[in-house]
Each structure stands twice: as C-alpha cells, then as structure tokens.
Amino acid sequence: xxxxxxxxxxxxxxxxxxxxxxxxxxxxxxxxxxxxxxxxxxxxxxxxxxxxxxxxxxxxxxxxxxxxxxxxxxxxxxxxxxxxxxxxxxxxxxxxxxxxxxxxxxxxxxxxxxxxxxxxxxxxxxxxxxxxxxxxxxxxxxxxxxxxxxxxxxxxxxxxxxxxxxxxxxxxxxxxxxxxxxxxxxxxxxxxxxxxxxxxxxxxxxxxxxxxxxxxxxxxxxxxxxxxxxxxxxxxxxxxxxxxxxxxxxxxxxxxxxxxxxxxxxxxxxxxxxxxxxxxxxxxxxxxxxxxxxxxxxxxxxxxxxxxxxxxxxx
Numbered sequence: 001x002x003x004x005x006x007x008x009x010x011x012x013x014x015x016x017x018x019x020x021x022x023x024x025x026x027x028x029x030x031x032x033x034x035x036x037x038x039x040x041x042x043x044x045x046x047x048x049x050x051x052x053x054x055x056x057x058x059x060x061x062x063x064x065x066x067x068x069x070x071x072x073x074x075x076x077x078x079x080x081x082x083x084x085x086x087x088x089x090x091x092x093x094x095x096x097x098x099x100x101x102x103x104x105x106x107x108x109x110x111x112x113x114x115x116x117x118x119x120x121x122x123x124x125x126x127x128x129x130x131x132x133x134x135x136x137x138x139x140x141x142x143x144x145x146x147x148x149x150x151x152x153x154x155x156x157x158x159x160x161x162x163x164x165x166x167x168x169x170x171x172x173x174x175x176x177x178x179x180x181x182x183x184x185x186x187x188x189x190x191x192x193x194x195x196x197x198x199x200x201x202x203x204x205x206x207x208x209x210x211x212x213x214x215x216x217x218x219x220x221x222x223x224x225x226x227x228x229x230x231x232x233x234x235x236x237x238x239x240x241x242x243x244x245x246x247x248x249x250x251x252x253x254x255x256x257x258x259x260x261x262x263x264x265x266x267x268x269x270x271x272x273x274x275x276x277x278x279x280x281x282x283x284x285x286x287x288x289x290x291x292x293x294x295x296x297x298x299x300x301x302x303x304x305x306x307x308x309x310x311x312x313x314x315x
Contacts, residue, residue: 025117026130027209028222036212036221039239045136049210050223050238052097056245057138059295060095060227063248065234068227070251071244072236082216083232085192088170088183090230094190096140096169098224098235101131102208103145103154103175111205127206128154134209135166140226142235144213145175149195151202157182164189172226172233174215192228246296250304253293257286277309 030048040050060068065081072080104110114127123130135141141163145152155163155171157179163171170190180196183189210222218235225236225245236244254275284305287294294301 026114026127026206027134028211033210033222037223037238039237040223041239044223047134047210049099050097052223052225052238052241054138056225056241057095057097059245059249060225060236060241061093062295063227063245063252065227065229065232067248067251068234068236068244071247072234072240075240077237077240079217079219080235080237081232082174082218084194084216085172085233086195087190087192087228087230088180089190092190093227093229094140094170095225095227096138096167097136097238098142098220098222098226099131099135099139100208100210100213100220100222101141101143101206102211102213103128103143103148103204104207105146106203106205110207114205114207126201128201129159129162130206131209132159132162132166135163137166137168139167140169140228141167141171142213142215142220142224142226143171143173143175144215145173145204147174147194148204149176149197151197151199152176152204153178153197153199153201155179155183156200157186160189160191161186163191170228172215172228190228192233246300247304249296250301250308252295253287253301254283256293257283260286275308280305280309 028048033048034044037048037050042053043051045051069081072078118127118130123133131141131143143154145154153176154173155177160177160179160183164186165188168188171192173191173193175193176195176197177183177191177193178196178198178200183191213220215233215235218233220235221237223238225238225241227234227236287301
C-alpha cells in the first residue's frame with residue numbers, strides 16, 4: 001500500500017507539473033542566469049541578472065570600441081562585437097545592461113505551448129512585448145531575430161515607446177523595425193537594427209528571455225554591458241566591465257598625451273607610443289597637471305600604471 005501511495009503521489013505531481021508548469025520555460029530562472037554569469041560577484045537584479053553599476057554605463061560612453069575590444073581580445077573574448085546595423089540616432093552613442101531575447105520562426109506546437117505559459121503567467125499582448133515588460137532603467141533590449149527584416153519587425157512606435165519608458169536607453173535587434181520615423185521622435189530611445197520595413201511582424205515567436213543569444217558574430221549574456229556606437233556594438237561581460245572600461249580610459253590618456261607630444265614634435269619617431277618607464281612617469285606628471293582628464297578613480301589609474309611599468313630595478 002505504501003508503494004502504491006508513493007506511485008500515486010508521483011503520478012499526481014507529474015500531472016500537476018504538466019498542467020501547471022512551476023518553472024517558466026521562456027524566461028531563464030535565477031539559477032540559470034547565475035550559472036551563466038557565475039564570474040560576476042557584484043549586485044544582481046532580483047531575477048539574478050548582473051547589475052553593472054550605473055557609473056560604468058556613463059563612463060563607457062567616453063571610450064572607444066577599439067580600446068575595449070583590444071582588452072577583451074587579450075582576455076580571450078573573441079566574439080563580442082558586431083556591425084552592419086542602422087541606428088535611429090547615429091550621433092548619439094548609448095550604453096546599458098543587456099536584457100536578452102531570442103525569436104525563432106513560428107511552429108504551431110511550440111507557439112501554442114508558449115502562449116499557454118504566457119496566459120498562466122498573466123502576460124498580455126503578443127509575445128514580442130513580453131521582454132519589454134522586463135526592462136529596467138538603464139537596460140538595453142538585445143534581441144536575436146535571426147536577421148529577419150520583412151515581417152521580422154520586432155517593434156513599431158508603440159513598442160518603441162514602451163522600451164523608452166521602461167529603460168530610457170534603447171535596443172539592439174538582429175532583425176527589422178517598422179515606424180522608424182516615429183521611433184526617432186520618441187524621447188529616451190535609441191536603437192540599432194538591421195533594416196527598416198513597413199511590414200508588421202509575422203510567422204515568428206519569442207522563445208527565450210534572458211538566455212545566452214547570438215547577435216551576428218557576437219555572443220551576449222544577460223547583464224552584459226552594451227556599448228553601442230554608429231559603427232557597431234560591443235557586448236562586455238559584466239565581470240570584466242569595470243576593468244575593461246578602466247583600461248580603455250587609461251589608453252585614452254596615453255593617446256591624448258601622445259598626441260600632444262606628436263603635435264609638439266617631442267615624440268621622435270615613436271608616433272604610436274614608445275612606452276618606457278620614463279615615458280610613463282611623464283604621463284603621470286601630465287595627468288597630475290590635467291586632473292580633469294581622469295575619468296576613473298585615481299587609485300585605478302595608479303594601479304594600471306604600476307602594472308604597465310612593472311617592477312623597477314634599484315639604481
């Protein structure tokens with residue numbers, strides 16, 4: 001009897017789970033997000049997504065994609081950049097924390113299951129609106145729409161206004177958009193997309209929120225620091241964001257100092273550097289005289305400078 005009762009309980013539990021999924025299948029669980037972003041040791045959103053500090057989002061706007069890209073390549077991250085987008089406001093770079101979404105071509109059994117899950121979770125509207133409801137201030141909505149443009153327009157102006165209201169930043173779409181003219185008029189909204197098309201989205205469905213995705217040749221995890229400029233977009237792993245931005249800022253300082261030396265004809269033939277301990281000492285003195293050029297905390301500058309110079313030999 002005990003064995004029969006145990007089997008009955010197991011069968012009942014399985015039936016209940018099938019009818020009432022306890023864990024969402026579309027949205028990543030907190031445990032899954034923490035698994036993929038385990039290197040991140042800082043603050044997280046309640047759902048587990050890394051929360052890169054606000055000051056890094058601001059500082060990122062003043063560094064070049066090349067300088068951060070160089071740092072990431074050196075750290076072994078070779079699939080973090082993509083290009084070939086159109087941009088609502090090419091003259092306005094933007095940065096934020098990635099909230100990811102994946103779309104796939106529709107398939108009846110799959111879309112039926114996803115719609116049932118959305119209904120059980122109380123979600124409303126077509127599922128291309130679901131990720132927008134998850135956005136927080138400072139987020140960038142990053143969506144893999146498998147490059148679809150005709151009937152692959154993930155947003156029009158209504159959803160664009162929703163992105164602006166929830167994030168104050170924008171979006172990166174490997175897909176199309178519609179209502180481009182109206183979207184350009186929405187305050188607090190910028191975005192990158194493959195192309196404009198007047199068609200409405202069709203024959204595609206959302207399949208995941210905050211899962212790892214691919215944007216062109218780049219790999220994106222939820223919580224990555226997104227740096228978007230007219231020439232392309234870089235996805236910086238959250239755990240490397242502070243060091244990557246600080247090192248890029250240090251390179252900015254090196255370049256600014258080097259440009260002055262070149263202009264004054266004081267750099268010899270070392271137009272791109274010639275960085276010796278003596279020249280690094282001169283850079284330090286130059287920064288002392290121009291503290292307004294220092295974007296990172298002084299302690300970070302000193303630490304990077306010490307690593308660049310290396311151990312000094314006694315005279």
